[in-house]
Amino acid sequence: xxxxxxxxxxxxxxxxxxxxxxxxxxxxxxxxxxxxxxxxxxxxxxxxxxxxxxxxxxxxxxxxxxxxxxxxxxxxxxxxxxxxxxxxxxxxxxxxxxxxxxxxxxxxxxxxxxxxxxxxxxxxxxxxxxxxxxxxxxxxxxxxxxxxxxxxxxxxxxxxxxxxxxxxxxxxxxxxxxxxxxxxxxxxxxxxxxxxxxxxxxxxxxxxxxxxxxxxxxxxxxxxxxxxxxxxxxxxxxxxxxxxxxxxxxxxxxxxxxxxxxxxxxxxxxxxxxxxxxxxxxxxxxxxxxxxxxxxxxxxxxxxxxxxxxxxxxxxxxxxxxxxxxxxxxxxxxxxxxxxxxxxxxxxxxxxxxxxxxxxxxxxxxxxxxxxxxxxxxxxxxxxxxxxxxxxxxxxxxxxxxxxxxxxxxxx
Amino acid sequence: xxxxxxxxxxxxxxxxxxxxxxxxxxxxxxxxxxxxxxxxxxxxxxxxxxxxxxxxxxxxxxxxxxxxxxxxxxxxxxxxxxxxxxxxxxxxxxxxxxxxxxxxxxxxxxxxxxxxxxxxxxx
Numbered sequence: 001x002x003x004x005x006x007x008x009x010x011x012x013x014x015x016x017x018x019x020x021x022x023x024x025x026x027x028x029x030x031x032x033x034x035x036x037x038x039x040x041x042x043x044x045x046x047x048x049x050x051x052x053x054x055x056x057x058x059x060x061x062x063x064x065x066x067x068x069x070x071x072x073x074x075x076x077x078x079x080x081x082x083x084x085x086x087x088x089x090x091x092x093x094x095x096x097x098x099x100x101x102x103x104x105x106x107x108x109x110x111x112x113x114x115x116x117x118x119x120x121x122x123x124x125x126x127x128x129x130x131x132x133x134x135x136x137x138x139x140x141x142x143x144x145x146x147x148x149x150x151x152x153x154x155x156x157x158x159x160x161x162x163x164x165x166x167x168x169x170x171x172x173x174x175x176x177x178x179x180x181x182x183x184x185x186x187x188x189x190x191x192x193x194x195x196x197x198x199x200x201x202x203x204x205x206x207x208x209x210x211x212x213x214x215x216x217x218x219x220x221x222x223x224x225x226x227x228x229x230x231x232x233x234x235x236x237x238x239x240x241x242x243x244x245x246x247x248x249x250x251x252x253x254x255x256x257x258x259x260x261x262x263x264x265x266x267x268x269x270x271x272x273x274x275x276x277x278x279x280x281x282x283x284x285x286x287x288x289x290x291x292x293x294x295x296x297x298x299x300x301x302x303x304x305x306x307x308x309x310x311x312x313x314x315x316x317x318x319x320x321x322x323x324x325x326x327x328x329x330x331x332x333x334x335x336x337x338x339x340x341x342x343x344x345x346x347x348x349x350x351x352x353x354x355x356x357x358x359x360x361x362x363x364x365x366x367x368x369x370x371x372x373x374x375x376x377x378x379x380x381x382x383x384x385x386x387x388x389x390x391x392x393x394x395x396x397x398x399x400x401x402x403x404x405x406x407x408x409x410x411x412x
Numbered sequence: 413x414x415x416x417x418x419x420x421x422x423x424x425x426x427x428x429x430x431x432x433x434x435x436x437x438x439x440x441x442x443x444x445x446x447x448x449x450x451x452x453x454x455x456x457x458x459x460x461x462x463x464x465x466x467x468x469x470x471x472x473x474x475x476x477x478x479x480x481x482x483x484x485x486x487x488x489x490x491x492x493x494x495x496x497x498x499x500x501x502x503x504x505x506x507x508x509x510x511x512x513x514x515x516x517x518x519x520x521x522x523x524x525x526x527x528x529x530x531x532x533x534x535x
Contacts, residue, residue: 061462
């Protein structure tokens, strides 16, 4: 045996090790140092070089087994770090909640803190309110939500090359996780078992030279009616059925989008909605039809009658004139005002993203605003689409030179 | 000591052996292996394939820490005991002493069986 055998051994271990390049190099260096020391000892005992190499190499054992040991230890360390981050996030959330409770106006805790203003009232100045809102947003960014957003961004930003031929799904996921250092994954065993899927015997055949990691996962999992969602940064592999039944709540900071609102869309929306004036449609009739129709709702005993183009009170958190007990009041608060920026944004989201999945169409998804923050409850897949849409809107609005040239929305 | 110790016996005490070796001074992997073999007069022959994963696990558990040094012209990874490792060593050593004391109480009855071929009434 020659020294070359040991280099081959190290190369093999390097390929099998599911660690970063720095970690692989460090392990290789350490093992090489041991091998050379052991070799020197054995050859010092008048053992032939070839025999010494054989003995020293034998003492390392099987390369796959050794690589598996190292990988397993690194994975345990990673899991501990994720646990610590999760605990830290929860702690930060609790602290942010306490701070918000103390600083938010009109709470009992806030009233204990004296505020001096120019007019001598107890109201907080506008800048202070804005600061509090910024604090809330920052706190929201430290919620476990942000760990999920971080992991999703990783899948969106990274690309990879994949070649699998009849590889068990679990092996594909292991490779994916270790080769790209993405979030840890967890297989929803009970749901897969109910669907008759065994991830150890489900074979994957797929090949890409250059593909976005997110796309790879979607295309790899969908033939088996599987998908994934994140929870505290852990990727959970489960069935489509389970995903469609699992809602998650996310908070989107839309203040930049709302600040860029010019009101032009409002005028176009009004024109568009006017063009859709029709007898009130039932949800069944409106399903899958034009976007405008989703705004209509059959009057029921539970809610007052609403026009075909009025946004139900569930949106935007602001009641409409038709929703108030007495629609004849002339008080400004109940006058049927034009749509606000937030209303229009909600319309855009609920028409562009799977319209039939929102509560207005009998779906599970809800959306409401809180001072420029949109609180959306939807499935993971829809949340991704909402996030994507808002990102595009924000990018487009920020690069807009003057008036928008976008055509008015029309029926699909 | 006569002969190599069985792997079953060693399995539960390798951590303790490595911690005790590092209690004297910082060492690198090969020197740890040699020290164990020399101190046990060959009874403990820890293979490299077992030693290094164990060292990494102890480091991951923060019982030992490592640093790279270039003392002999090549990079070498040295290990030393941490404060937590020292506490674990003392705790495990104490448990082992109690365990050995307990076994010593039982061993005389086993010697009696092997010498006389008789089975005690309690068996």
